[in-house]
Amino acid sequence: MKVTFPHMGTMSIPVKSMLEELGLEVVVPPPITKRTLDLGVKHSPEFACLPLKMNVGNYIEALEQGADTILMGGGVGPCRFGYYGEVQEEILEGLGYDFEMIILEPLQGDWKELFRTIKLLVGNIAITKIRSAWQKGWAKAKAVDKINRLANQTRPYLLKRSQASEVYEEGLELIEQAETIKDVETKLSLIEEEFNNLDRNKNFEPLKVGLVGEIYVVLEPFTNLQIEKKLGEMGVLVDKSIYLTDWIEGHIFPSFLRQDQKGKKVKEAAQPYLNHFVGGHGLESVGETVLYSQKGYDGVIQLFPFTCMPEIIAESILPTVSRDLNLPVLSLTMDEHTGEAGYVTRLEAFIDLLKRKRRKEVVI
Ligand code: SF4
Numbered sequence: 001m002k003v004t005f006p007h008m009g010t011m012s013i014p015v016k017s018m019l020e021e022l023g024l025e026v027v028v029p030p031p032i033t034k035r036t037l038d039l040g041v042k043h044s045p046e047f048a049c050l051p052l053k054m055n056v057g058n059y060i061e062a063l064e065q066g067a068d069t070i071l072m073g074g075g076v077g078p079c080r081f082g083y084y085g086e087v088q089e090e091i092l093e094g095l096g097y098d099f100e101m102i103i104l105e106p107l108q109g110d111w112k113e114l115f116r117t118i119k120l121l122v123g124n125i126a127i128t129k130i131r132s133a134w135q136k137g138w139a140k141a142k143a144v145d146k147i148n149r150l151a152n153q154t155r156p157y158l159l160k161r162s163q164a165s166e167v168y169e170e171g172l173e174l175i176e177q178a179e180t181i182k183d184v185e186t187k188l189s190l191i192e193e194e195f196n197n198l199d200r201n202k203n204f205e206p207l208k209v210g211l212v213g214e215i216y217v218v219l220e221p222f223t224n225l226q227i228e229k230k231l232g233e234m235g236v237l238v239d240k241s242i243y244l245t246d247w248i249e250g251h252i253f254p255s256f257l258r259q260d261q262k263g264k265k266v267k268e269a270a271q272p273y274l275n276h277f278v279g280g281h282g283l284e285s286v287g288e289t290v291l292y293s294q295k296g297y298d299g300v301i302q303l304f305p306f307t308c309m310p311e312i313i314a315e316s317i318l319p320t321v322s323r324d325l326n327l328p329v330l331s332l333t334m335d336e337h338t339g340e341a342g343y344v345t346r347l348e349a350f351i352d353l354l355k356r357k358r359r360k361e362v363v364i
Contacts, residue, residue: 009221010172029058045087050217068098145244224303270284270290282314
């Protein structure tokens, strides 16, 4: 069995580690390129949301490299994610690929589904082996998110801002190569030291922007056209409202094991504007925007795929939040037609507005 799975940001690092520790042969799809997008767009329904198309492109490229089993997450709730797996399976079968699709349904704190999926992948296996695979993968997931945060927090202060991406990319490779949890920790300390040693302008006071929106677009740099790097290199401190480990904690860990009660705080913050689940991260986009305002951020950017229902709901509410809290919010819709030049122009105009607002030259 040669297993593959879709990309979503740096998710391949912990997932590959976990599957290999379980004794599986893993085919990581090649890094996302224009070809991946073109393949996905060509073979998916036009009205499907962008992540479905990107996944299809990933699968085709992995199947071309010999993968025969696809591991995909399932979903529940009002948005389309719940039937992604089935639709993707039909598309690939229609193209003549021979493979098996295994769908990991949302655990919601019930680990039996995880064990069922692992059994489908590797048969009967000692629980200790599953635990050690999980622990190593989790250590890598935490490390990768940590260096992502560090890159975003460091970049705007640097005399040479491109160095943050260099250290970050190097760091990802080091974490990927780490053989043990101890090794992950050692490499993480080295990367932190490298970030600390970069020359910076300590008196610089960057604008602070929070990113909210649909998880795939927020986490996948190819799809969001490297927004973290672009804003950071404009001198903006960027914070993402969601990381892979946040999502795992919220969806896989039972509530008593979650490190913080972030989900509860987000729901409370959203409550005056939206008080029920609308699918995806629509509720979170509203709540996180309120929280960014409370934390003194200068602005918020909402990112989502064209036709994403939960985020369209959030988008219709955010102008009220923006007015009430005097916080500029920019909503950006992404699809296969998004052009980089227009995108950058909108980002630059938004940052310019934030600068003028900070200097009290404009009132929103
Ligand atoms: S959250 Fe949006 S983009 Fe993601 S599957 Fe649902 S509708 Fe599609």
